[in-house]
Amino acid sequence: MSILTATNVEYTYRTRYQTVHALQGVTCSFQPGSAYAIVGRSGSGKTTLLSLLAGLDLPDSGEIAFENVPTTQLDRDKYRREHVSVVYQAFHLFPLLTALENVMYPMELTGARHKEAKEQARALLQQVELPLSVEKQFPKMMSGGEQQRVAIARALASNAKVLLADEPTGNLDSENSKNIIDILLRLAHDEGRCVILITHDNDIAAQADHILRLKDGQVIEST
Amino acid sequence: MFFWKELGRSLGRHGKKTAIALLVSVALGVFLCQFAGNVAAQRHRLRDLSVNAGLRVTFVNTSGTRSTNILVYDDKLQALEESGLATPGLYAAACLFSDGTEDDQPDFRNPERKVQKVAGYTNDTPLTEVGADNVTYFDGFDASMFATDQAVCLLPQERFDRLGYQPGEKVHIQFFNGGTNERSIFPGAEIDVAIGGTFRDAGAIEPGAGMVIPYRTMRRGLQEGHLSVWPSQAYLDIPNPEDLNAVKALLQEVKINPVDKTLDYYAQYGKTASINDSIYIGTAEPTRRTLSLLQSLYPVVFAAVGLIALLASYLLMQSRREEIALQRSLGVSKGRIFAVFFGESACLCLLGTAAACLGCCLAMGTPLSALGLPLAGYVLSYLLGSGIAVSLMLRTGVLAVLAAAE
Numbered sequence: 336m337s338i339l340t341a342t343n344v345e346y347t348y349r350t351r352y353q354t355v356h357a358l359q360g361v362t363c364s365f366q367p368g369s370a371y372a373i374v375g376r377s378g379s380g381k382t383t384l385l386s387l388l389a390g391l392d393l394p395d396s397g398e399i400a401f402e403n404v405p406t407t408q409l410d411r412d413k414y415r416r417e418h419v420s421v422v423y424q425a426f427h428l429f430p431l432l433t434a435l436e437n438v439m440y441p442m443e444l445t446g447a448r449h450k451e452a453k454e455q456a457r458a459l460l461q462q463v464e465l466p467l468s469v470e471k472q473f474p475k476m477m478s479g480g481e482q483q484r485v486a487i488a489r490a491l492a493s494n495a496k497v498l499l500a501d502e503p504t505g506n507l508d509s510e511n512s513k514n515i516i517d518i519l520l521r522l523a524h525d526e527g528r529c530v531i532l533i534t535h536d537n538d539i540a541a542q543a544d545h546i547l548r549l550k551d552g553q554v555i556e557s558t
Numbered sequence: 559m560f561f562w563k564e565l566g567r568s569l570g571r572h573g574k575k576t577a578i579a580l581l582v583s584v585a586l587g588v589f590l591c592q593f594a595g596n597v598a599a600q601r602h603r604l605r606d607l608s609v610n611a612g613l614r615v616t617f618v619n620t621s622g623t624r625s626t627n628i629l630v631y632d633d634k635l636q637a638l639e640e641s642g643l644a645t646p647g648l649y650a651a652a653c654l655f656s657d658g659t660e661d662d663q664p665d666f667r668n669p670e671r672k673v674q675k676v677a678g679y680t681n682d683t684p685l686t687e688v689g690a691d692n693v694t695y696f697d698g699f700d701a702s703m704f705a706t707d708q709a710v711c712l713l714p715q716e717r718f719d720r721l722g723y724q725p726g727e728k729v730h731i732q733f734f735n736g737g738t739n740e741r742s743i744f745p746g747a748e749i750d751v752a753i754g755g756t757f758r759d760a761g762a763i764e765p766g767a768g769m770v771i772p773y774r775t776m777r778r779g780l781q782e783g784h785l786s787v788w789p790s791q792a793y794l795d796i797p798n799p800e801d802l803n804a805v806k807a808l809l810q811e812v813k814i815n816p817v818d819k820t821l822d823y824y825a826q827y828g829k830t831a832s833i834n835d836s837i838y839i840g841t842a843e844p845t846r847r848t849l850s851l852l853q854s855l856y857p858v859v860f861a862a863v864g865l866i867a868l869l870a871s872y873l874l875m876q877s878r879r880e881e882i883a884l885q886r887s888l889g890v891s892k893g894r895i896f897a898v899f900f901g902e903s904a905c906l907c908l909l910g911t912a913a914a915c916l917g918c919c920l921a922m923g924t925p926l927s928a929l930g931l932p933l934a935g936y937v938l939s940y941l942l943g944s945g946i947a948v949s950l951m952l953r954t955g956v957l958a959v960l961a962a963a964e
């Protein structure tokens with residue numbers, strides 16, 4: 336059974352200067368325990384699709400449904416807190432929180448005790464293969480690879496079933512890229528999460544279980 | 559719990575921004591305290607002026623002095639008294655009476671009538687002006703009798719001794735007074751007056767009086783005979799300076815010209831009064847104008863404070879757009895983000911205000927109580943300003959921010 340589906344999704348950006356039909360009837364579905372790669376040229380609508388999947392906005396028409404409930408009917412703040420996590424190309428850690436505090440944030444937000452959140456955050460940092468010495472560092476002092484791992488650890492903190500990643504390796508060297516992708520794939524295959532990642536890199540896409548190719552806001556290939 | 563932790567962390571770790579915001583709020587607070595302190599000082603000044611104004615309507619004669627007959631009709635004094643705007647000060651008047659003793663002398667207008675002069679005072683000032691021991695009150699009598707219309711009197715010591723009266727004894731008298739017809743005198747009421755004391759000298763206003771009675775007793779006695787009292791001297795105090803214009807209007811109504819007593823020109827046949835209001839008007843009016851100007855500026859001040867708070871908060875938050883977008887993407891509700899950021903603003907505002915307030919109270923001696931309401935207004939406009947700023951910030955799209963940073 337699909338955990339997340341998009342049906343005939345259309346989305347248009349309207350600014351004062353132009354109207355961009357970013358998604359034009361996208362239909363796709365995602366299963367838990369699988370890794371998906373969304374590929375396509377820049378401007379093809381990948382990020383837009385991911386944002387709608389993350390519940391950051393609603394489609395103009397069509398629907399996104401999580402466990403068969405349309406996002407229009409969800410408390411989308413709660414949805415983002417509990418069921419879906421996003422990892423960005425630019426990492427987007429809280430600049431004034433340490434690595435550990437960044438990972439603790441989603442847990443404390445949902446009312447976890449400080450001590451438990453701390454223990455769990457440490458375990459998550461370990462899971463993304465970060466040394467303990469990193470936990471007290473602020474994002475500024477970490478390398479890109481370290482920051483992205485912290486971001487992934489934070490994404491895992493809410494124990495979301497769906498993990499979305501928008502070009503998570505775009506700012507990383509090939510060695511770090513490989514590690515990050517390994518971690519993401521493991522999360523899908525070992526922990527049964529649904530991992531959806533956007534990438535430019537064909538090698539990375541090839542490692543995913545399924546590929547979704549977008550062009551001009553439409554799905555032109557789905558495996 | 560986490561809310562407070564987050565609030566504290568937000569304040570603590572954005573050290574520079576917190577400091578700037580605090581500085582802004584202290585500066586605004588000082589500005590407002592100064593302003594409110596000024597208003598309070600003006601208000602205080604005005605109150606002092608009112609309390610110490612000592613405004614007085616003094617009736618004057620045609621040459622602007624008060625030592626001879628002022629020719630003001632008693633009914634005009636009564637009109638002023640009844641208005642409640644002015645309280646009677648010293649009135650002094652004389653008329654005639656007869657007590658049937660050898661001291662009654664033929665009147666020059668009508669030698670058939672044998673009379674003497676009786677003085678009426680609203681208080682015993684003219685008697686005590688002569689000397690503190692001029693008057694002796696008998697048991698059960700005192701100076702307060704002059705504020706009433708009781709049938710009481712004081713007699714010259716010499717008459718009292720010579721005629722062998724007893725303290726408190728009642729003397730039967732009849733009032734007389736001249737009418738408009740210069741050649742006759744007319745009878746007023748007949749009453750029994752109790753002797754309440756003696757005096758040695760009737761004073762400068764009505765020298766040679768054979769009896770002194772309360773002014774209002776004289777008024778009553780003459781009115782019963784449809785005669786009028788002719789005061790030789792009168793003034794009334796205006797206890798509340800706010801009533802000054804009403805008193806002037808009333809004077810106009812009863813056809814008395816309030817004048818500067820140096821201007822004889824205006825004085826007409828005893829229809830003249832002078833009011834010692836030049837100092838009060840000279841200082842109170844400008845103060846009142848300044849005060850109302852300052853007070854009318856409050857909305858402008860509050861608007862300015864709100865606007866500055868809005869701008870400052872907006873600019874400071876602009877630098878935290880990414881943080882806000884990130885929180886939104888992690889599922890933090892708009893309400894909660896608003897609460898944290900607004901809470902931060904509120905803390906800074908209150909802290910800054912408290913500091914400014916304390917500083918101003920210590921440095922300038924402005925009483926805290928004078929700052930209460932304006933400060934409440936200030937805090938409100940500040941919070942409104944920063945609240946609007948936070949709301950505006952929350953409207954920016956999450957996507958736009960997070961994607962733009964890529």
Ligand SMILES: Nc1ncnc2c1ncn2[C@@H]1O[C@H](COP(=O)(O)OP(=O)(O)O)[C@@H](O)[C@H]1O
Pocket residue numbers: 348349350355356357375376377378379380381382383384957958
């Ligand atoms: N905030 C926005 N406002 C207006 N147009 C946008 C905005 N974000 C994206 N677009 C446009 O929508 C289209 C799809 O964008 P996006 O989903 O970011 O593509 P991708 O991630 O595949 O590069 C592009 O043409 C882009 O210019």
Ligand SMILES: [Mg+2]
Pocket residue numbers: 381382383501
């Ligand atoms: Mg993109």
